[in-house]
Amino acid sequence: MNIKKKYNSFINKKDLIYRSKIIFRIRKFFNDLNIIEVDTPILSRHSVPDHNIKCFKTKYYDNNINKNIDLWMISSPEYHMKRLLSLKIGSIYQICHSFRDEEFGKYHNPEFTILELYIINCNMFKFIKKIDFFFQKIFNFKKSEMSSYKEIFIKFLKIDPFKSNKEDLIKKIIYLKHFHLIKNLKFLCKKDLLEILFLIGIEKHLGKEKPIFIYHFPADQALLSSINKKNNNLSNRFEVFFKGIEIANGFNELRNRIEQENRFNNENRIREKIGLKKIKLDDFFLDALSKGIPKCSGIAIGIDRIIMINLKKNNISEVIPFTIYNC
Numbered sequence: 195m196n197i198k199k200k201y202n203s204f205i206n207k208k209d210l211i212y213r214s215k216i217i218f219r220i221r222k223f224f225n226d227l228n229i230i231e232v233d234t235p236i237l238s239r240h241s242v243p244d245h246n247i248k249c250f251k252t253k254y255y256d257n258n259i260n261k262n263i264d265l266w267m268i269s270s271p272e273y274h275m276k277r278l279l280s281l282k283i284g285s286i287y288q289i290c291h292s293f294r295d296e297e298f299g300k301y302h303n304p305e306f307t308i309l310e311l312y313i314i315n316c317n318m319f320k321f322i323k324k325i326d327f328f329f330q331k332i333f334n335f336k337k338s339e340m341s342s343y344k345e346i347f348i349k350f351l352k353i354d355p356f357k358s359n360k361e362d363l364i365k366k367i368i369y370l371k372h373f374h375l376i377k378n379l380k381f382l383c384k385k386d387l388l389e390i391l392f393l394i395g396i397e398k399h400l401g402k403e404k405p406i407f408i409y410h411f412p413a414d415q416a417l418l419s420s421i422n423k424k425n426n427n428l429s430n431r432f433e434v435f436f437k438g439i440e441i442a443n444g445f446n447e448l449r450n451r452i453e454q455e456n457r458f459n460n461e462n463r464i465r466e467k468i469g470l471k472k473i474k475l476d477d478f479f480l481d482a483l484s485k486g487i488p489k490c491s492g493i494a495i496g497i498d499r500i501i502m503i504n505l506k507k508n509n510i511s512e513v514i515p516f517t518i519y520n521c
Contacts, residue, residue, distance in 0.1 A: 205512065229313075231287055232286045234288060239265060240475075241269075250293050275312060276447070276482055285490075286311075290308060298517070303510055305518070310493070312490050315490070321493070325493055336403070343410050343411050351395050363384065363388065363391060397440065400435035402437065407433075408432060409432035410430075411428075413427055417457055417461060439503065441495065441499050442496065444492060444493030447490050450483065498513055
């Protein structure tokens with residue numbers, strides 16, 4: 195198959211107009227609530243240490259110092275928006291392009307449109323209700339379902355993710371007949387095994403008729419989320435799925451600089467262990483945490499994926515004006 199030829203056509207006129215109207219409605223919705231729209235850079239001096247995210251890198255030649263400076267294309271506007279939150283300006287949102295160096299596929303283009311939102315003085319469950327209302331109002335979704343991470347594992351895989359050991363998880367992956375993964379499974383940590391099981395055994399079943407919020411992911415799967423006060427094995431993090439597709443990732447925000455720095459350093463240790471380069475920590479972001487950001491919850495919503503679902507398209511390339519193959 196000639197991939198380039200298959201995905202080099204433009205979005206059709208009707209769908210382009212629909213996309214434009216959706217983005218207009220989003221802006222009107224938040225502006226009517228006096229939530230401030232902000233603008234942050236696409237190029238940054240810092241990348242993210244998360245070992246699961248690959249960012250695009252470029253260079254800028256600075257004539258003032260006669261030296262090349264490494265710059266990164268943002269994987270999300272999160273760090274910059276939290277720096278703005280430290281100015282105590284209230285709740286904020288942004289619609290922008292973000293970039294991840296991942297394989298082009300049915301649900302991913304390396305450049306994609308994201309809605310990032312932060313609501314101050316809002317815990318995770320209160321925030322989930324607000325996002326559910328937003329989905330109903332803007333995208334005409336039905337009222338969403340909710341399930342904890344533990345409950346969804348028991349429902350579809352008949353195992354408790356918090357009590358199961360590595361051997362239990364490996365046996366379940368083998369049972370699901372993903373044999374191509376077997377040779378590497380024994381070298382993976384429990385966190386990675388759970389992520390594999392969620393992907394191959396749960397995700398495709400989620401949100402068939404209406405969106406579903408999966409909340410209380412394990413604490414070690416939440417790099418930037420606060421931890422549940424009643425159970426430190428749980429994070430105050432959730433993901434949203436519809437038609438078996440992840441459409442959003444959100445959490446109650448971690449606000450402690452020391453804890454955040456420790457998590458970043460741990461992530462860098464993981465990067466070194468698996469052969470990736472360490473990432474220099476973003477001092478601007480960490481300084482904003484030291485200065486203090488308000489209690490808040492935030493979410494990143496994949497606009498392209500939701501439009502794809504609403505228009506009943508089979509591929510994200512059908513709902514964005516330009517893909518990596520025709521830009």
